[in-house]
Every structure is written in structure tokens, then in C-alpha cells.
Amino acid sequence: MRDIVKGRPPTRAEYNKILKVSINRTNKWSIIGKLVIQLMSCAALREIEIANLMVQDLVAANGDLHELFILDADRTYNGKERPILLNDDLKKTLEQYLALLRSEGVLSSPNRSYLSLMPTALLIINPLTFKPFGLQKRGVRGDKIAYSSTHLNKFVDGIIHSAKLSDVGITRKSLHRLFLIEAYKSDIGLRDISTISGFSVDSIKKAIAMDVGQYAPIHEWFTKRDEAAKRRLNRMRQVRKWTFAD
Numbered sequence: 074m075r076d077i078v079k080g081r082p083p084t085r086a087e088y089n090k091i092l093k094v095s096i097n098r099t100n101k102w103s104i105i106g107k108l109v110i111q112l113m114s115c116a117a118l119r120e121i122e123i124a125n126l127m128v129q130d131l132v133a134a135n136g137d138l139h140e141l142f143i144l145d146a147d148r149t150y151n152g153k154e155r156p157i158l159l160n161d162d163l164k165k166t167l168e169q170y171l172a173l174l175r176s177e178g179v180l181s182s183p184n185r186s187y188l189s190l191m192p193t194a195l196l197i198i199n200p201l202t203f204k205p206f207g208l209q210k211r212g213v214r215g216d217k218i219a220y221s222s223t224h225l226n227k228f229v230d231g232i233i234h235s236a237k238l239s240d241v242g243i244t245r246k247s248l249h250r251l252f253l254i255e256a257y258k259s260d261i262g263l264r265d266i267s268t269i270s271g272f273s274v275d276s277i278k279k280a281i282a283m284d285v286g287q288y289a290p291i292h293e294w295f296t297k298r299d300e301a302a303k304r305r306l307n308r309m310r311q312v313r314k315w316t317f318a319d
Contacts, residue, residue: 080246081283082254087238088114094236101173102200106232108166109197109225113248115163117256117270119150120229120245124206124222128180129192131159131167136188138164141308155271158308179203199224250280257281265309 083091095106112118118126125148131139139159146154159167171188174180180194195205206228208220226245233239249270256266263274270277 077242078283079242080244080250081242082247082251082280083238083243087236087243088251090236091232091238091243095232100200104166104170104173105197105200106228108163108170109229110232110248111163111166113229113245114251115160116157117249117252117272118144118157119249119271120225121150121208121220121222122148123197124195124208124225126196127192128187128190128194128196130157131196132171132187132190132192134186134192136186138167140164140304149271151271153271156269158269174198197225199228250283253277253280254283261309 091110092107095103095110097103109123112123112126113120122144130142130144133139141156141158143154144157146152149155171190174190175188179198180190180196182189182191186192195207197206198204199206206222206225209223211219211221211223213219229245230239233243233245236243249272253266253270253272253276256270257263257277263277266272266277267274272280
């Protein structure tokens with residue numbers, strides 16, 4: 074019997090199971106679970122970054138969704154701004170979530186811009202309270218108050234536990250490592266992966282080494298169509314333009 078590696082990437086079946094249990098057909102707000110899982114596994118966003126996302130990060134004033142946006146240094150986990158890319162499946166889930174917010178009048182604004190949502194409102198809400206997950210104080214570091222995404226962390230842990238995968242090595246970090254592996258399989262270079270994920274090249278190499286042959290649940294999401302591949306290359310050109318801009 075193989076030793077359980079905590080934080081290992083999920084297999085295709087395991088990842089699909091996580092997505093499946095995140096959705097409850099009798100609860101339309103369960104789309105939030107799927108969206109959070111995809112933000113972690115398809116965009117490499119950390120929990121604290123997701124809890125800090127605002128409507129205007131992903132939605133333009135004219136109502137279009139951003140394919141690429143810059144997460145500023147004040148809100149990234151490591152204090153370094155970076156570009157965030159949204160793939161087609163993630164955008165589809167996001168569109169469903171935004172439509173739900175609008176139909177239920179949550180985060181609504183009297184203005185028509187930003188899909189009639191408040192542009193500076195925290196985007197991801199807790200389906201139990203209908204208020205943003207937000208950040209929670211965790212103490213003081215030096216002369217600054219430290220914050221964490223405790224509520225969102227517990228929410229994601231609950232999804233993984235419901236999928237009965239928490240005892241077989243799957244953790245929240247598994248979803249980030251999955252992104253690194255699948256981005257590499259999609260022929261994105263290590264430096265570019267590092268730029269869009271915030272992981273060091275060394276960390277990316279370690280994730281890739283975790284038996285990559287069996288991990289392919291979102292590979293086709295990156296590469297299923299030639300047109301999607303072209304769009305990805307265009308996005309990476311935007312990333313490189315951002316990287317070398319003054």
C-alpha cells in the first residue's frame with residue numbers, strides 16, 4: 074500500500090468528485106462551491122485572495138468579464154502583484170454566479186454599469202449568511218494586524234471532506250498543485266506559470282514531479298480546441314507585456 078502524500082494533486086476521478094459534491098441541485102447557491110474550487114484549480118488563486126476579490130476585478134464597467142486582470146500587491150498572499158487568467162470553464166461558472174447575484178438582488182447597485190452590481194463589493198459570498206466570506210483577524214505581526222480567510226478555508230475543507238478525500242491526501246493545496254501540473258502540460262513555460270500563479274519555479278518543479286502521469290482532470294480545459302489554444306497564447310502575450318512594462 075502506497076503512503077498517503079498530504080497535499081497531493083487529485084486524480085481525474087477525484088477532481089470530478091470534488092466538483093460534483095460542491096453542487097447541490099436543490100440549492101442554487103451551491104454554485105459558489107464550484108466557483109471557489111475552480112478559482113483555486115484553474116486560476117491558482119489562494120483562499121485569502123479569493124476572499125478579497127471585488128466585483129470590478131472580474132467584471133468590466135460594460136458588463137464584460139475580464140479574461141485577464143491584475144491582482145494588486147495589497148491583496149496577494151505574498152505581497153507581489155500578478156496577472157490572473159480565467160479559462161472558459163471558469164468564466165462559465167462565474168457567469169452563472171453573477172446571474173444568480175443579479176436575479177436575487179445580492180450585491181446590487183442602482184447603476185447599470187458592472188452588471189448592476191457594486192463594483193467594490195467583495196465578490197464571493199458565504200451561501201449560509203449571504204454576506205462576503207471576507208477576512209478574519211488572526212493576531213498581530215509587529216505593528217500590523219494579521220488577517221486570514223478562516224471562514225473560506227473551512228468552507229473549502231468541508232467540500233473536500235464531503236467528497237471523502239480529506240483522509241486520502243487531498244487538501245486545499247492539492248487544488249493549487251493541480252493548476253501547476255495542468256498548466257505545464259499545456260505547454261506553458263515554467264517562468265510564465267510562476268508569473269500567473271505566484272509559485273516559485275522550484276515549487277512548480279516539485280509539483281510536476283508528483284506522479285504527473287495520472288493527473289489530467291482539467292488538461293482538456295486548457296487544450297480542447299485550437300481556438301482556445303490561440304486565445305491562451307494571446308493571453309500569455311498580455312502577461313508578458315504586463316511583466317516587462319515600466
